[in-house]
Amino acid sequence: MSAEPIEPTPVEATTEPYEVIHLGGEAAAVVPLRDLRRMKALERRATADDIEEADAEAMYAEFQEWEAAGRPGAMSHEEVTRFLLGEAE
Numbered sequence: 001m002s003a004e005p006i007e008p009t010p011v012e013a014t015t016e017p018y019e020v021i022h023l024g025g026e027a028a029a030v031v032p033l034r035d036l037r038r039m040k041a042l043e044r045r046a047t048a049d050d051i052e053e054a055d056a057e058a059m060y061a062e063f064q065e066w067e068a069a070g071r072p073g074a075m076s077h078e079e080v081t082r083f084l085l086g087e088a089e
Contacts (some may be wrong), residue, residue, distance in 0.1 A: 059084060 020031040031039075043051065063084060066072070075083065 055086075059086065 002037050018031050021030060046054070063080075
């Protein structure tokens with residue numbers, strides 16, 4: 001497994017100050033441990049509805065990044081629907 005930094009997309013550049021890398025075909029953010037611990041603490045204290053809303057917001061942000069990147073490897077309407085509903089793979 002290797003980690004290689006990539007250039008941030010416009011959405012990443014305007015919303016997050018973290019470096020984005022690729023690990024084993026997945027994008028990952030390099031975050032300070034303090035931020036990670038805070039996010040984990042917030043997740044433990046969140047309600048099920050809060051977590052569901054955060055998941056939906058994260059999927060929408062991922063979709064916006066994909067769209068801003070020119071829809072690389074464009075998918076059919078059915079594939080996008082499955083992706084947005086979390087049924088991809």
